[in-house]
Amino acid sequence: MTESIRNIAIIAHVDHGKTTLVDAMLWQSGIFKANQEVVERVMDSNELERERGITILAKNTAIFYEGVKINIVDTPGHSDFGGEVERALKLVDGVLLLVDASEGPLPQTRYVLRKALEAKLPPIVVVNKIDRADARPQEVVNEIYDLFIDLDAAEEQLEFPILYADARRGIAKTSLDQSSENLAPLFQAILEHIPAPAGDPTDVLQLLVANLDYSDYHGRLAIGRIFSGSLARGDEAAIVKLDGTTQKTRITKLYGFKGLERVDADRAEAGDIVAIAGVEGITIGETVTSVETPRALLHVPVDEPTISMVFTVNTSPFSGREGTYVTSRHLRDRLKKELLTNVALLVEEMDTTDSFKVLGRGELHLAILIETMRREGHELAVGKPETVTRQVNGKVQEPVEQLILDCPAEFVGVLMQKIGTRKGINTKIVGHGRPGGRARLEFTIPSRGLIGLRSEILQDTRGTAVMNTLFDGYAEWQGEIPRRLTGSLIADRVGRATGYALYNLQERGELFIGPGVEVYEGMVIGENARWDDMEVNVVKEKKQTNMRASVADEAIRLIPARPLNLELAMEFIAEDEYVEVTPQSIRVRKKILETNKRPRRHRPRREAGNERVPQPVG
Numbered sequence: 001m002t003e004s005i006r007n008i009a010i011i012a013h014v015d016h017g018k019t020t021l022v023d024a025m026l027w028q029s030g031i032f033k034a035n036q037e038v039v040e041r042v043m044d045s046n047e048l049e050r051e052r053g054i055t056i057l058a059k060n061t062a063i064f065y066e067g068v069k070i071n072i073v074d075t076p077g078h079s080d081f082g083g084e085v086e087r088a089l090k091l092v093d094g095v096l097l098l099v100d101a102s103e104g105p106l107p108q109t110r111y112v113l114r115k116a117l118e119a120k121l122p123p124i125v126v127v128n129k130i131d132r133a134d135a136r137p138q139e140v141v142n143e144i145y146d147l148f149i150d151l152d153a154a155e156e157q158l159e160f161p162i163l164y165a166d167a168r169r170g171i172a173k174t175s176l177d178q179s180s181e182n183l184a185p186l187f188q189a190i191l192e193h194i195p196a197p198a199g200d201p202t203d204v205l206q207l208l209v210a211n212l213d214y215s216d217y218h219g220r221l222a223i224g225r226i227f228s229g230s231l232a233r234g235d236e237a238a239i240v241k242l243d244g245t246t247q248k249t250r251i252t253k254l255y256g257f258k259g260l261e262r263v264d265a266d267r268a269e270a271g272d273i274v275a276i277a278g279v280e281g282i283t284i285g286e287t288v289t290s291v292e293t294p295r296a297l298l299h300v301p302v303d304e305p306t307i308s309m310v311f312t313v314n315t316s317p318f319s320g321r322e323g324t325y326v327t328s329r330h331l332r333d334r335l336k337k338e339l340l341t342n343v344a345l346l347v348e349e350m351d352t353t354d355s356f357k358v359l360g361r362g363e364l365h366l367a368i369l370i371e372t373m374r375r376e377g378h379e380l381a382v383g384k385p386e387t388v389t390r391q392v393n394g395k396v397q398e399p400v401e402q403l404i405l406d407c408p409a410e411f412v413g414v415l416m417q418k419i420g421t422r423k424g425i426n427t428k429i430v431g432h433g434r435p436g437g438r439a440r441l442e443f444t445i446p447s448r449g450l451i452g453l454r455s456e457i458l459q460d461t462r463g464t465a466v467m468n469t470l471f472d473g474y475a476e477w478q479g480e481i482p483r484r485l486t487g488s489l490i491a492d493r494v495g496r497a498t499g500y501a502l503y504n505l506q507e508r509g510e511l512f513i514g515p516g517v518e519v520y521e522g523m524v525i526g527e528n529a530r531w532d533d534m535e536v537n538v539v540k541e542k543k544q545t546n547m548r549a550s551v552a553d554e555a556i557r558l559i560p561a562r563p564l565n566l567e568l569a570m571e572f573i574a575e576d577e578y579v580e581v582t583p584q585s586i587r588v589r590k591k592i593l594e595t596n597k598r599p600r601r602h603r604p605r606r607e608a609g610n611e612r613v614p615q616p617v618g
């Protein structure tokens, strides 16, 4: 036992305030100086995390409170990054389960709590955002008990302490009427209720690698927890690889954590979370142990991916204009590198060496990877996301999810119909009966039916619906789900789009590009309102025959284009289309670019309520 250490992970549904609570814990433990400028949600340190305001990668920090070192792992709440939570739970001895005082437990609360209970980690429940005007902390506490019981929590797991918090102001209390000015009650609860790490410092060394990092001077760093024994800089150690083989190495550098920094250490022992160098080639899940008596820790695999996309080299005529990395070799190396740290990702080889099947936990999981790659200078093309099916007793099964929608009551009818056509089965309707009249709808739905659903629902409900999903296992293949019922408007030649040509096309559907944009043959420039594809000339110039015409030209009123970002494009494309991704551009294209070589689309089955009609703008 190492009395002076506690290891905790903070887990919750997305946006319930985990990273904000870590801010307050860092401030109140004196990590920052009083006048230091520190950004909000400081742990969300990578560019995409800051832009999107969500946590993507689990990260660890450490603070000291009353002489005890508290290692804290902040985890993402979005379901696509559940693999990160699974990874984090291997490092800790307990969890802080945060629940929004108004929203109550949501699908990802259930997922992360189930993982924590399975790992036998004692929880501390923190009902956060008690300052919200619509906070209902008492009810939420009851819902949390219901959730624990529903998840078959053991008797002792039900005896969790409850704290009420306002993470933004850095206040926690053990009862709603207690007066508190800070997080002291929370720190006390951590010291009291989270067990000190077990593990004998005099036993054989066992360090489980849970994350990788990189240092310019020291190469690959492995971040992990010492489960037993101790380790000093300069020690010889053995790495037990995932395939069971053993490899000898020397620990050239050893770090502990303090706030946002890695600090040099000479020695560390059982219970602590450290980073080590001198471990080239090591990966997550491997054990660092003694050379003489190597003893590996069990590697528990994470949940399997549910969605796949084909990543291939960019073969568009504009390939190589913007990107630095464009070859299949670059693509392969980059994906291989990603596999080292992205624990829930899988990559499969395909028939051609130019393409890879990349499997992840959801559209966002893959979109974040693609977005990261384009920012690094990669160019690539990606196909339509598909769900991962499997064969059981000769029958095809597909992933299904629980879908929970919270929306104003007036939209219930529209949403029920929409989700019905996507094979969603309604399991529950609850009217909150509160002012504003919001309803909560629950469904089980094939993961397939969710692709592109979010943006449609936001459009249908004018941005008022909140949608949450939770992977719910596999079920028999649910039959065909009608695909996009609109076709594409496709450029039939290379050139620069003109206002004149676009003006004459905008009646046809919705355009993704404005005048001046360069196009090529086979590039999709808009969504056709009809079901079929249509080739169009977008580079046509108006003949300048007389003065009056050119004056009339200036009066052209173009409806503003609706440019597609990566996620919208991923949702939009059909089976015979790719999204072309480059550092500066997102384009949709036909897989077969030449008009005369492309097979025609078949007329899709028409179902009521599923037609997407372009919305007039302005």
Ligand SMILES: Nc1nc2c(ncn2[C@@H]2O[C@H](COP(=O)(O)OP(=O)(O)OP(=O)(O)O)[C@@H](O)[C@H]2O)c(=O)[nH]1
Residues within 6 Å of the ligand: 012, 013, 014, 015, 016, 017, 018, 019, 020, 021, 041, 053, 054, 055, 056, 075, 076, 077, 078, 128, 129, 130, 131, 132, 165, 166, 167, 168, 169
């Ligand atoms: N009113 C109120 N807002 C809060 C509180 N705690 C956090 N928030 C806000 O909630 C939003 C989400 O906070 P985050 O800390 O990013 O939530 P998170 O749980 O880390 O989110 P993910 O990591 O993406 O799952 C931010 O706008 C915070 O300012 C609180 O106690 N009260």
Ligand SMILES: [Mg+2]
Residues within 6 Å of the ligand: 018, 019, 020, 044, 054, 055, 074, 075, 076, 077
């Ligand atoms: Mg966060």
